[in-house]
Amino acid sequence: MEIFKIVGIGLIATVLSVVLKNQKPEISLQISVVTGLVIFIMIISKLASVVELLNMVARKIDMDLMYLTTILKIVGIAYIAEFGAQVCRDAGEGAIASKIELSGKILIMVLAIPILIALLNIILQLMP
Amino acid sequence: MFDFLKDWIKNIVILIIFITMLELLLPNSSMKKYVNMVVGLLLIIVILNPLVLIVNKNIDIENEVFKTSVEIDKNAVVLTHSNLEKTQENQMIQVYKRKIEQHIKERVLHNNPVDVKNVYMEIDEDQTSDNFGNIQNLKIELSPNVEKKSDNENLQPVSQILVDIKSNKENDTEHEQIDEQIVNQIREDMAEFYSINSKNVVINVKQ
Numbered sequence: 001m002e003i004f005k006i007v008g009i010g011l012i013a014t015v016l017s018v019v020l021k022n023q024k025p026e027i028s029l030q031i032s033v034v035t036g037l038v039i040f041i042m043i044i045s046k047l048a049s050v051v052e053l054l055n056m057v058a059r060k061i062d063m064d065l066m067y068l069t070t071i072l073k074i075v076g077i078a079y080i081a082e083f084g085a086q087v088c089r090d091a092g093e094g095a096i097a098s099k100i101e102l103s104g105k106i107l108i109m110v111l112a113i114p115i116l117i118a119l120l121n122i123i124l125q126l127m128p
Numbered sequence: 129m130f131d132f133l134k135d136w137i138k139n140i141v142i143l144i145i146f147i148t149m150l151e152l153l154l155p156n157s158s159m160k161k162y163v164n165m166v167v168g169l170l171l172i173i174v175i176l177n178p179l180v181l182i183v184n185k186n187i188d189i190e191n192e193v194f195k196t197s198v199e200i201d202k203n204a205v206v207l208t209h210s211n212l213e214k215t216q217e218n219q220m221i222q223v224y225k226r227k228i229e230q231h232i233k234e235r236v237l238h239n240n241p242v243d244v245k246n247v248y249m250e251i252d253e254d255q256t257s258d259n260f261g262n263i264q265n266l267k268i269e270l271s272p273n274v275e276k277k278s279d280n281e282n283l284q285p286v287s288q289i290l291v292d293i294k295s296n297k298e299n300d301t302e303h304e305q306i307d308e309q310i311v312n313q314i315r316e317d318m319a320e321f322y323s324i325n326s327k328n329v330v331i332n333v334k335q
Contacts, residue, residue, distance in 0.1 A: 047153070054149065067174070071166070075154060078154060079154075105158075108162045113196065114193045115170060116169060119176075122173070122189065125180065126176070126183055
């Protein structure tokens with residue numbers, strides 16, 4: 001049962017962090033960052049299997065793979081940027097977190113712009 | 129005709145199911161807006177696809193998308209490439225300066241009985257100008273020849289400390305005088321050899 005492990009780790013880390021907060025705030029900060037990383041690593045293998053399954057289904061039903069890879073790439077960028085930003089925000093660095101989010105948004109836009117331009121081209125060609 | 133309709137509807141339905149699944153997976157954040165936008169664009173493309181095929185058979189959406197993404201990659205490569213060129217130019221100028229420094233040092237050392245401590249220079253770094261690479265300002269720091277000094281020190285016995293200091297001072301003033309004579313010679317030599325205005329050659333004597 002994965003969820004027990006994760007909740008257990010989370011609760012223990014929370015108690016430790018709260019106990020240490022008054023004496024050594026910097027250590028409690030490190031505990032929270034490391035706990036976040038551990039939970040993320042534990043869950044990311046499950047996420048990978050889900051994504052793999054979606055990929056397999058898409059291949060089976062013969063959907064255009066281009067759309068799927070684009071969507072999955074965007075979701076991956078969103079996930080990783082979100083995670084990094086949250087870790088930074090936990091550490092009290094809101095400015096760095098917003099920079100990470102900004103770069104994630106820019107990378108998503110880079111993936112989105114070709115689709116946008118293709119759509120524009122199609123619409124222009126539909127109207128002769 | 130029927131197959132075509134079936135394919136079309138199947139594509140749309142599958143894509144919508146996919147999107148709902150992915151929205152469950154997504155972290156609830158500001159990223160969601162952007163992901164939704166891209167996904168919506170894809171949905172529009174899938175819906176428009178058969179209409180395009182009816183009007184114009186030559187169009188290939190994947191090709192279009194690929195073309196623009198290649199264009200973006202190309203621009204990125206060009207940007208990094210120009211950065212590379214700049215760093216290369218800087219390195220080239222640095223190496224050039226170092227070579228000239230060495231050359232000046234060797235030339236001064238060879239012709240005059242002095243030590244060269246430092247050589248500073250400004251060169252024309254504008255590649256488009258005709259004078260690219262010419263020395264604009266030259267500053268040389270000289271010091272009295274170390275070898276002679278050490279010879280003097282070796283000659284004098286250690287016990288006579290007071291006398292030692294005096295003699296050293298005398299020696300230094302002697303060297304300074306010599307340097308004052310030599311400085312003009314070096315300046316003229318440098319100005320002539322590197323074709324610099326002799327006003328821009330500054331020579332300091334350090335003790």
